[in-house]
Amino acid sequence: MNTYSSYSDKELFDLLKNGNRNAFAEIYDRYWALLYKHAYRLIKDQDLAQDVVQEVFVSLWDKIKAIDLQFSISSYLYTAVRNKVLNLIQRDKVKNNYIESLANFVASSEAITDYRLREGLLKEKIEKEVAALPSKMRQVFEMSRIQNMSHKQIAEELNLSDKTVKKQMSNAIKILRLKLGGFLILSILLKLL
Known part of the structure; x- marks a missing residue:
């Protein structure tokens, strides 16, 4: 039986490029906990941190043929986690801004509608009394x-x-x-x- 724990990151990456699932499993075991801690430090949410790390590993497997490793696999994985977290934060920020904008619109339109209704009723009452x-x-x-x-x-x-x-x-x-x-x-x- 071939033990992959003794392989270097570069050797594992080369095997992974050729579709070796055992090399992928070794990279996963080697880096999952470290990447999780890194993601958790950035977003302070256990479930989201796990999701981010899982997405990074899925992406690694799906795109391995297109990945041209410039540095080490660890650098690549840490950068991928950071980018996923930044995208998540940006997406949440956009979503929160949209929700806040929508809430403000609803509140102001309700106030405008309520104001216009009261204004119309008051104006009608005034016109009646003046008449x-x-x-x-x-x-x-x-x-x-x-x-x-x-x-x-x-x-x-x-x-x-x-x-x-x-x-x-x-x-x-x-x-x-x-x-x-x-x-x-x-x-x-x-x-x-």
């Missing part, structure tokens, strides 16, 4: 808040005194404040209209 004002008061209020006309401009256009316009506005605001539930909603009203 319920006495006609002259409503006209003065709409000219002030919707058309952005000054009290003086409204007074001139409606042929009223400046005091009457101010009184109509004051009364309209009082009524709306009572109907819409407080100064906070009124301040929103004044911004929306």
Whole structure:
């Protein structure tokens, strides 16, 4: 029986290039624990470290014919583990960035939808209460808040005194404040209209 434990890495690699499974088994036994420790130091996860090392050995077996060894087999294996870990970290980073971006989008779109719904309901309520004002008061209020006309401009256009316009506005605001539930909603009203 041929014992491969006495072979050098170079001899094992040459046998492996020719498809020798025993040479592969010896390389695997020789380096698996060391590569696992190396991978674990880099990613601090036992299962992932095992997966990385397994993938490196599978890749070694699958691509052995194409591998042109520049240095030692140990250098090749350590580099392969490091690259797999870096790819894993990069893939997780991209995945985490995507998940975070998606979560932010969902949160902001829910907030926007909720805001728009509340804004629409509030605007509808405001329009209803403004429409319920006495006609002259409503006209003065709409000219002030919707058309952005000054009290003086409204007074001139409606042929009223400046005091009457101010009184109509004051009364309209009082009524709306009572109907819409407080100064906070009124301040929103004044911004929306």
